[in-house]
Amino acid sequence: MNASRAPELRLEGVTYAYPSGVVALDGLDLVVGPGERVALVGQNGSGKTTLVRHLNGLLRPASGRVLVGGQPAASRSVAQLAHLVGLVFQDPSRQIFAGSVHAEVEFGPRNLGLRGADLRTAVDAALDRVGLAGEARTNPYDLGESRRKLLAMASVLAMRTPVLVLDEPTTGQDLRAVAIVRDSVQAAAAEGRTVIAISHDMEFVAETFDRVVVLRSGRVILDGSPADVFGEAGWRALSSTYLEPPAAARAGVRLGLGSTPSAAALVAALSGHAGRPAQ
């Protein structure tokens, strides 16, 4: 799959309120280009989950519009949009139903019409990517919580959608699982897919994504590269929503090295480039 095939995602003036009256999205505008790696950050209640559910049609805006690949999402059903946008939910127990890991991962691509060799390849590749290749016949509830979460991700990876959306993929996960998630994001991006992830882990965000969108009260308050968002210029906006930049960014600013959101940027700024702030 090449980059030109991933659809552009566009939200224009999207407003959405839950039946309880809570306004989750307030005239939100956002454009995500094909092949971008975007992190959505913000406190609970800022609208992140509501936003991503508009991307595959689970929610429809009260006003404004959502365009997927130039076409209004409103003109397509959730089942149709599932061919384009794969969404991994945060809680694996709200999704896992099959008696075996293999059957669980097969469900998604099968619904999309994959059969035979294509289906097998998709499933095997996804299991391989999350490190569950040897557990095809295991019952998901015999895996630990952490691997079940990776299983949930695999079951959507196997759908091979041009857009991949992850809701808090690293929450509660250990080092190894976070590495698997990061590798999966990078592999998907390398194939030209658009990847969007909701995350609370600023380190993970700074190291893995090239764009950070900060939400507060249903609106975008900051949008840029990790260097922009986690650099000193972004701190005020971040603290207004009680978010903290990663330690690398803070250290970089304290040492007068400019914006160094990731460890790599910080190290680059420190070694052999003394006196020149990192971009």
Add this chain to the structure above:
Amino acid sequence: MAGGERLNVGAGQDRGRGVPGFLGRRGPGRYHRLNPLTKATLATVTAIGAVVVGGLLGPALLVAAAVLLPALAAGVLRRLLLLAGLLALPIAISAFVVNLFFFPGGADVLFRVGPIVATAEGLGFALEILARILAISGAVTLFYLTTHPADLVVDLERRGVSPRLAFVANASVQAVPAMVERAAQITAAQRARGLDTEGSIWRRVRGLVPIVAPVILGSIAEVEERTMALEARGFTRPGRRTLLWAPRDSVPEATVRWLMLAGLAGLVALRATGAWPG
């Protein structure tokens, strides 16, 4: 004045310590503050009484006196009519139609709809059935609108029901909205994986497994964790637990409850022996 019973506790030197005032505060009306057992007894007696008493006038009087009047006093009349009506509607309509047109032995014809005949006897019977359905629905709804589920459970516990049993009853009722919400979340997740929720009946039935299974499996996993948390808080200790408050009860109310039950018993006896025409 709140409707809960609170002993004066001397504890705490600070003002405002001791049992917080908001515990067991119920209202807004006096009817709301009646003991839940009283309200439950009223609902039960009304429902059974309406079925047992003969004719049309009996249930109608019961509804007026035991459902509409208290609802008016409690300020929930409008909500009651709406809710009870909605609750009864499906059964009421079908029961009414069936009896109006298909009452066996109906001879006095009122009107025809094609080959089907509506009879006066049918109408009479249909109205009687309708009255009973409305009475039951009204009685249950009145109880629901004027009583907190927790109140009834706490009251029963105070009277000696095992706290663990009381807890299970309470938790089961509260669990329903949580399960519904969980099912909604699961449906969303499976739709996001291409599950087709439209289409043929067969497709939709097959689509139930990916929704029902996680509801069950997830609930089981959750129950395990929640049970551990309960045990960690002394839940399994045998015996009664200390209650901070309980709905107030009084001798007059208890008397009224016994009178209602006696009245119902008498009514049943009269009907059973055929002494009451019906």
Add this chain to the structure above:
Amino acid sequence: MTLALHGVGYRYAGATRPSLLDVDLVLPHGEVVGLVGASEAGKTTLCLVASGLAPRAIGGQIRGRVTLDDEDVDAWPMHRLSQRIGIGFQNPANQLSQVTESVFEEVAFGPMNLGLPRDEVLERTWSAVDALRIGPLVERDPRRLSGGQQQLVAIAGLLALGPDHLVLDEPTAQLDPAGTRLVADAIARLATGGASILVAEHKTDLLLDVAARVIAVDAGWIVLDGPAAEVLADPAIEVLGVAPPAAVRLTREAERGGVPAAARARLAEALAK
């Protein structure tokens, strides 16, 4: 009160292999001990065994002894043990009873279950509410609170039982940054107040803040046990699957990246603030 495990092993009901093997651990009074390890390394199992829920609530087989001040507790029923050791979990909502309508009643749930006299129930409840600073929340419906707030209510509910030790299994795992801050601050306050806490966490930065000592588990064994700063700076923990605190990770990356020593020293200083 000293909580100790002596040669403790544990196998879950229906499992083929044990999850804990020959654990010796002493948790003295007034110490906050961090517990780290990869997922499924045995952190949760250790917490369950230390608190007594394993085997009492979940069955399974236990070996070795668990003692409080050298007294064997294996004959103690759960409701007695829960007054000495409280255990909290990572899912905030699952720790609520779900049958109370106010935070006050929720916190009082434990003492009420114990059948204590009313005065005592009230005193303990208020005391726990104060310790967690959730006074402004007492009237609220616990089910409508944020995850972080629910976690505070859950911990208050444990404290109300008057335990000497608290065992917290990844209390911030499911919380957003604001909730994590709320709970981390509460734990830090309890720590300065002299509480005895065993807290399992992936967030090693948090542990560096609150814990004096850290234990690392791997495949059911305790493999490291020492002062927090030392253990968390040990390169071995990365091999075990534990992410070191940010400061440690960055200085290590700087070293690997060939940053000269002087610059590294300045980095360490900047990170220490």
